[in-house]
Amino acid sequence: MMNKRSITRWVATGAISAVALAGLTACNTTPAADAPVTLTWWHNATSDPLAGFWEDVATEFEADHPNVTVEVSGFQNEELQRTLIPNALRSGDAPDLFQQWGAGELAAQVRAGQIKDISADVADEIDAVGGTIAPWQVDGKTYGLPFSFGIEGFWYNKDLFAQAGIEGTPTTLDELNEAVTKLKAANIVPIAVGAGDKWPAAHYWYNFALKACSPDVLSNAQANLVFDDPCFVEAGELLQEFIDSAPFQEGYLSTTAQQGAGSSAGLVATGGAAMELMGHWNPGTMGGILAEESGGEATPPAFLGWFNFPGIEGTDGDPTAALGGGDGFSCSADAPKECVELLKYISSVDVQTRFGEIGAGLPVTKGSEASITDPNLQQVLAGLQQATYVQLWLDTAYGATVGGAMNDGIVNLFAGNGTPEDIVTSIENAVATL
């Protein structure tokens, strides 16, 4: 039975919980120096060696900074990038340090005032990273630091190439087409592509655009989202021609890129196809798939070789230009200053060298290159160093909205439904909705 006193109690309880809730959301105040600080850190490593490596880095940082506690969590990449981080930023409860892919996405977060400007604090680190810092800068200010950067190219099976009688690796598009013809003649699937995941197919167009458009056009496209240069249509025409030569495995539209032996990486790893166009993480992916199939160690196949996407005669593009991307971290706007310290520690030569040694990717800080021992990754690194112009993955560069629409348009061409002009139209339509 409800009497007056119990009503008062109800009201009081309600008021107390409301105050408690309000208190919870108001926890983002910056603490005074040396007061206990807890840093939350979100990254995309869900398995060893990288997940354990970040744990170690956090522990070392805690040992050097007794007042700091670091809470590290690893999340599945797409989940983290497309759902968790955007939602955390929207709700005003962002982690202090989090994975940052840079460029278009970063620009949107910066515009909304959600990222800490660290330009003044990391001047030395910026010097040590060199040109690869660009995607983590917006309007000349630095909003994050990369810890890994690599370029993509064709990962190929040396044994199958030998079997088909291909000598050396293709350096021009004509040579690539010849290799495709030879492989087909030897009854080998020339190229595996995971068009089911969209971006692996889209990367063909990126590379054709990279080789068809001059660096100036590409920089302008990234900065101002302008796509009126005819080279973007030319990229589609080159891709159309390439698709028409039927170099891909059967059913490539529904093939995924990285899951299991039936994926494009799996096809190459198990000898079912001769080549795959993919980023510098591919040996690791293939090793993982082989380990799943055999239950053994995660080692990449021994027959694996690498060559850069060939140049194209008679186009505006720079033949040594390369397409690449990387991973970094940003501090959220309200993060305590210790977040920047942690970021600097991650970027140090010591941590970067150990990062290279575990084989999780190419480190970026100068002085850590020596840690790369895998001959294929050494080749990727050489390609990166020789490249006169490095273009970031176009979908990352243009941001989620435009990048996604661009990938849709490209996959539509792969499906035989669109024209080279349609790709540019879908990009421009998406730009108009920003």
Add this chain to the structure above:
Amino acid sequence: MATATKVGPAVTAGPTPAGATKKKLTNAVRKRLEIALFTGPALIFYVMLVILPIALAAVYSVFRWDGLGPLVDPTCIEAYAANGSQGPNYCNRFVGFENYERALTDPTFLGAIGHNFFIVALSLLIQGPLAIGIALLLNRKMRGRAVLRLLIFIPYVLSEVVAGLAWKLLLLPNAGFDSALELFGWKGDKPNWLEPDLVMWTMFAILTWKYIGFAVLLMLAGLQGVPEELSEAAQIDGASWWQTQRHITLPLLGPTIRIWAFLSIIGALQLFDMVWVTTKGGPNFASSTMATYLVEIGSSRQQIGYGTAVAVILFLISLVIALVYQRFALNRDLEGAVTGIGKVK
């Protein structure tokens, strides 16, 4: 039309002492308080988690918004106004019904709506009759009936994600499903079950496998409500098994069938998880539904405003179909439903 919800005979708790008017008054007050107390918490949650989000979605849907930053930013507008300019899009993101126009002219979204209705139609035309047939068979006394019922019902109990992932892996070219077909004697080339022309049929087959158990369960429950005397009487009159089913069982199963169809239609319109896990709506949107389109284009691409416009369209389509169906198909079965009041009795 009368009010949608009438406050029913409220909880009659506690002793009601007769006599004294003053006591009666406090009783009335107390009754109201009790109602408020019991419905209050649920009502607060309902408003917070259902009504408010729907209202907010309607608001967001008229903005071109990426979810970051304010919908309209006065300081940004002022800063640009100082230079005599209106400012870029992100200062004021209001766009009216542009998002709706964009959705309803996007061939990909129209394709997604088409896929939803494809599943609705096939569910009603194929899944329903199949479920009724299986239920009629399983309602007969026979050896191994319990095992058969169990086998048909098991997929329904499986988690959507587990089932979707299993099918995704089985249906890869030359993987488990194709090998199984080899065992059954299908030699030679098999189609790629997930290719654009075939993927919706494959999806329908998976959904039927997954949900037929639930339909059969409903039908079996409905069959329990058909009095045995009626069929016995018919049999005495010389009706065959088939005639008994056709003229006695099926008509009496009507309410169950209509409810099943309703659930099936709504389920097909809001279809998401199975498609998302198995194909992500691909290849190239060939199996996308309104809900997967919403997540892919709205949420993953950071177009929250556009995404909510799609959500509102999905909501309206479902609502209209649900109301029309209630009004015309279910009015005999659902007394007091929103659209039926004043008509029934």
